[in-house]
Amino acid sequence: MLTESEKAQIREVLQGAKKRLARTGQDALSYSMNHERNIGRDSIDESMEEEIFSTEMRLHDREKYLFGKIDKQLARLESGAIDTCESCGEVISFKRLLARPVTTLCIDCKEQHEREEAAVEQAGRGGALDGNAGEEMGGAGATSEE
Numbered sequence: 001m002l003t004e005s006e007k008a009q010i011r012e013v014l015q016g017a018k019k020r021l022a023r024t025g026q027d028a029l030s031y032s033m034n035h036e037r038n039i040g041r042d043s044i045d046e047s048m049e050e051e052i053f054s055t056e057m058r059l060h061d062r063e064k065y066l067f068g069k070i071d072k073q074l075a076r077l078e079s080g081a082i083d084t085c086e087s088c089g090e091v092i093s094f095k096r097l098l099a100r101p102v103t104t105l106c107i108d109c110k111e112q113h114e115r116e117e118a119a120v121e122q123a124g125r126g127g128a129l130d131g132n133a134g135e136e137m138g139g140a141g142a143t144s145e146e
C-alpha cells in the first residue's frame with residue numbers, strides 16, 4: 001500500500017503530465033486553425049497539406065491514447081489499486097510508479113511481456129533453427145577453404 005504522501009507525489013506527476021499534454025493539444029489546435037485560414041491561398045500544394053493533416057491526426061491519436069492512460073491511472077490511484085499489478089496482483093513498487101507513472105504492470109510481468117514479444121518476433125523471422133544446426137558444421141574443416 002502506498003502512503004498518502006506517496007499517492008500525492010504520483011498524483012502530481014500524473015496531473016503534470018496531463019497538463020503538458022493539454023498544452024501540446026492546444027498548440028496543435030491553434031496550428032490547425034491557422035492552417036485552415038490559409039486554405040484558399042493555394043500556396044501549399046496538396047500532398048503537403050495531406051502530410052500536415054495526417055501528422056496532426058497521428059499527434060491527436062497519441063494524445064488521446066496518453067490521456068486515456070493517465071485518466072485510467074488516476075482512477076486506479078483514487079481507488080487505491082494503483083500499486084497492484086493488473087496481471088498478477090503483486091505490488092508495484094513506489095519507485096517504479098514514480099519512474100513510470102502510467103504503468104499498470106509490475107516489473108516481472110513487464111519483463112515477461114517483453115520477452116514474449118521478442119519471442120514472437122523471432123519465431124516470425126525464420127523457422128530455420130531446429131536446434132542442431134550448429135552440429136552439422138563440426139569437424140569438417142569448413143573454415144579452411146584455401
Ligand SMILES: [Zn+2]
Nearest residue numbers: 085088106109
Ligand atoms: Zn505482475
